[in-house]
Amino acid sequence: MENLAKNEIIKDLLPRKFNATGKLWIGVLLSLCVVGLIAYTRQLSKGLVVTSMRDYVSWGIYISNFVFFVAISLVGSLITAILRLTDVHWSTPLTRIAEIIAVSAITFAAIIIVVDMGRPDRFYNLFFHGRLQSPIIWDVIVITTYFFISILLLYFPLLPDCMLLLKNEKKLGKRPNKLYKFLGSFWRNTPAQIKINECAINILVITIIPVAFSIHTVTSWLFATTYRPGWDSTNFGAYFVSGAFLVGAGGVLMAMYAFRKSYKLEKYITELHFDKMGKIVVMLALVYLYFNINEFLVPAFKMKKPDQEHLMGLFAGDFAPLFWFAIITSMFLPVLILVFKKGRKPLPAFIAGCLVVIGSWIKRYVIVTPTLLHPFLPMRDVPPSYRHYFPSWEEWAIAMGSLAGMMLIITVFARLFPIIPIQETITEIEQHENA
Template identity: 35%
Template sequence: MNLENRKRELVKEFSPLLEKTTKVSKIWMGILVAIILVGIYAFFLQLFKGHEVTGMRDNVVWGVYIINFIFFVCLSYSGAFISGILHFYNTPWKNSVSRIVEIITVLSLIIGPIFILLCIGRLDRLHYLFLYPRIQSPITWDIIAIMTDLVGCFIYLYLTFIPDLAILRDHSEDAPKWRQKLYKFLAIGYQDTTEQRETLHKITKTMSAMIIALAIVAYSVLAWIFSLTLQPGWNSSIFAPYFIIAGLYSGISVIILAMYLIRKYYNLEHYIRKVHFVSAGIILLILSLLYGYFTFSEYFSRWFSHKIHDTNLLNTLFTRYFWQFVLANYVGVLVPVVILFFKKFRTIKSITFASVIAILGLWLNRYLIVVPTLETPYLPIQDTREEFVHYTATWVEWSLSFAGVAAFILFFILIMKLVPIIPMSGIIDQEREAFNKKGNAKQTITE
């Protein structure tokens, strides 16, 4: 097996993905940039006019921003978790999804905390969090967890990129000079020697284990921001595992959706196959059952205990938020379960549809965790204006939310222009392993 030739072949195969931009993708990128620009305008409006331009008021101080924050951060943690599992256990189908997962992990961990910054009224006092941290506060834990996780995810993503960057450095003679220089710089002299490969493998494996542990800790800390308060609907002992399961549920769904889109628009049917969708679909089925169980358990115990504030909250959920509740907790769980449970429904399109339903359901579930609780405070403010009690997101919040999603997709596309979405080094490793096995078998027969 001639490794260099094989590497050249792979670069040749994937270089159109890196270097050529189709008209459709240009239009898409233009639309995404336009959405981001509207978001930037909304941001400046909020910056100069204050939070008055949002729907957040005295009672409901957390709105769509915090929901997006939880959603993206959970996505990141679940991405880190799944990616860690894929690498740590050297899962057979990791090659097809691992890079998608890793990019999702890092991007969502960058986009998510930006929403927190949008939610803070006095950004000029942000540095106080670092100057005067209160170590007893879950908010402080979350800041530490997010920063530590972000650095860890960056390192981890970089580690998985190195072998591909080295291949691209050595076989991109036709690429522009800036690209060649960039690959050379980022590949840090990796020559794929046995020693280098072993060192890289060792630290990647350690980092993958670390990333799994970090994801669990960071997930739990995020859940504790809510559950360590005494607020009805938040004060729950199962919130941390509930958040982990919900995060994994949304994470797997976003991965399936990304797999579908990448497969379709980049013609990667050869690498991202139905078997990958079915495997991911089965994981999604297990997670949807677990998520449904946790959701039922959470609301059932609140309903049964019949504490007055919990009852008020449930009344709000079943009146003002009835349809959202049904969509989030019935449709968002049962539709994916039904689709994924029956073998004949497990087609690529239906699995992707189930994952889209799961994503929307999960986002709504987050909304129902945050907003109705804040709308039913322990101390109701008398004679308050309606808009101070009830929350409705304004166009500023929506445009910034969509700008976040657009930025996520745009950066995803841009990263895909830097390195192939299917790790070439992974393909080489697989083929090398197969070759070695074959060689060993031949040797045994000769002997």
């Protein structure tokens, strides 16, 4: 990387127009979003009856999808904040990828929670009648805070790059140029500006860590503050946060590979990055495994009566295939791949990342739904359809549409802005040379 000239770097990293594959990708994502929107209009007019949720399973894949979004958004704080504060420099090219994942995921977490509401038209009641004792209000507060810090953490490092983008108006076209002007025309790259920007970023990376822990801890408390077997656990905060870092890191592995391929960034996202990220994923998977053992082994050892039905359902009952699939794909297989040096090459690392993300999505579902099917008093005096749960097509469409929407934000962002910070890459090379 050291030998790259400044101009070459700029040329390599400037955003580019979509090629045929890119257009196809956008088309697929857009159509998934449209199907999701159609499903949601049906839900708006008919009510939540279009879902398969009923009185016992009152939270379904909307909520597990929400937990997934909150989880994956934590990676922003891991890569930009934790690695930055520990003075790790190899992660610089990954910061923007992580931060846009964080912003898009937390945006869709907010959207999906509104989708789950029976009365989205009364959303304003949260502000007019909000009660601070409800964990939902805590979640609203911390998620909003996290959203704004993440936006700023995306925006501030973008300022020097905006100037570079403005200099290349001819290549990038007029309309994007207006956006760059709006966002960063005041940036002159003066030492004073650079200093104040760095200072602001430092404050943000420190504040985002407790906020990031809060968003997922509070989200876990939406479950852990109830009495239900499977949720009534003091382990839940740590269990959720560790799982969140894992799925976020898996998501970054996926995104790294995708951007490296489609934007030909081999010089910037190198095998070294896959190697390092692979090691991080192994560590995070083992930490998550540790909390899983705590979460399941201890109640299983005692087998208290309310826990028994729930746990047996997971270990050997109706939910066993999903439960073991989630455990194996989100933890065992990725560790098995990434623990070897050959496994940390780009393609196997990408596959491991995909496994982590898919397994984690299902894991969230296994956390939310089985518990609701094992209430304290047996299910009674309800129609047969209330006794089990499988998401309706509307729920699938909305869930998939939201995932597509998240990826659409990331893709469009990469079309408009350099997905690898240009100015920071240049600065780092210069510093390296001076040293």
